[in-house]
Amino acid sequence: MIVQNLPPLVSSVFSLLAIASLLLTFVILGSRWLNHYLFAFAAESWLIAGLSVTVGAYGDFPELYLIAVLTVVFRGILLPYLVWRIVRRQLVDYEVHVILRPSSSLVVGAMAVVFALIVAAHVGGHLGLAGTVAILALTVMLSMKLIGFLMLSVRHEAISQVVGLLILENGVFLGAQVLVPGMPMLLEIVILFDLLVAVACFGVLVRYLASTVGTTSSFGLKRLVG
């Protein structure tokens, strides 16, 4: 496994990129403006692309360069643009009803990171990976997943939920880059198109919500309509 013997500076760069993307996730969690979500998501995807390039350069996986380009094009530009088009057409540009205020959700998110750290330390300890950057990758992956779930559960706007889903998926992708860098190319492409389909479906759903319920908040979906 590539992560087991890295020079200290490279492992610092790895952890920096990983934690910076975790930080951008927190930017999303701590904001209520839909535009901020998209900028932070795009920046996060660029960072993950940088991570792919670094892993590719140090671990000799040339196909990772192509994956980095795909990541930038799809996750860094195309997906945020598509979601931004949905945002532009809709009436609200920030989260109106929140279950948890942004500052409180930041603290809950910090707790999620601590939980992820404990789980990752246990898993890594059993796999004999203690003290390597793999633990960090696992932590970041798990906490991004948890924060994605948090976004899905505490936000009402349909856009926030798309973004939550995208974060969740970004987390898995980031973890996979570091933990199993030789993941087959085809699988990555399949996941990317999966995401495109998901965003397209959400676009249709949002337009449907806006035209029939009159709002894009899932608050309006409480009533059963025959």
Add this chain to the structure above:
Amino acid sequence: MTRDILLQLSQVLAVVGLSPLLQGIIIQFEERVQRAQGPGIFQPYRDLWKLFHKHLVVPDTASWIYWAAPVVAFTCMLTVPILIPVLTNFPLPLSNMGDILGGGLILTLGSFMVLLAGLDSGGAYGGIGSSRAVMVGILAEPTLILVFIGITLLAKAMLPFVVNHLLVASPAVYFSPAHLFLVAAFFVLLLTETDRLPIHSNTHLEIYMIDEGRILEYSGPLLALLKWASMMKQFILYTIFCNVLLIPWGLSVEGSAAGTFASACALIGKFVLVGCVVVFVETAQSRLRFYRYQEPLAASFLFAVLSIIGTQLSWS
């Protein structure tokens, strides 16, 4: 030995003498960024001079705390520079009498006395200022403690000199997320402690005041002491931020006179850099109403937690 004592004295004198300059530079930058002329970088010196030549007016309700607070605050700020690397990167006499926590304790003692003084004379605005300052302080303190824990876990020591040497010696530690998050968390604390959070207003009205509200009852030389103490506190926090965390280079290694002078100049250079960033943040970020004070502090808390997690991951 004599040389070391002289160096230690020059550290304290540098803080006393240069702290109004730092304040002046920041204020001048801010005015210039907002397209005003600005009072010039030496204005704080002139202000202090003017205040020291004024009469003292004491409220009837004041007790001994009113008299003690400025002196205690000023003395605390004279004590902290002994503990931290201001000019030299090696410990000087008495530097080992307190670690980072000790320095934090003395800094907080100064603010605590000013807080009591705000409540002491019974004025309405003093009370408002003190209670607001405590509200912000309650959230800033846990973060400060977490930052200290993070520094301790990073360097395996609680002495600022050790942290400085570690960061200079190893770029891998410098660029590790643990360290960079400590820098970010401390930056928010720096803004909090020097009254530059988005909730702080630069409109000089009693209703908006937070830390200034506490010293409204003071006048003349006592007010000058308090203002000077707060400038010194700002200087000390900037010093810790630059020399211990952000830019650990450019300190005197041998302790020669020329080297010490050069490191004092370098210190001003570093402060100008940090001051630019502070002014940029303050100008670019829009004002928030007071009751959103938790948001920047929650972010800072988060940075500190992330940094501690980073230390646990890198070298466990």
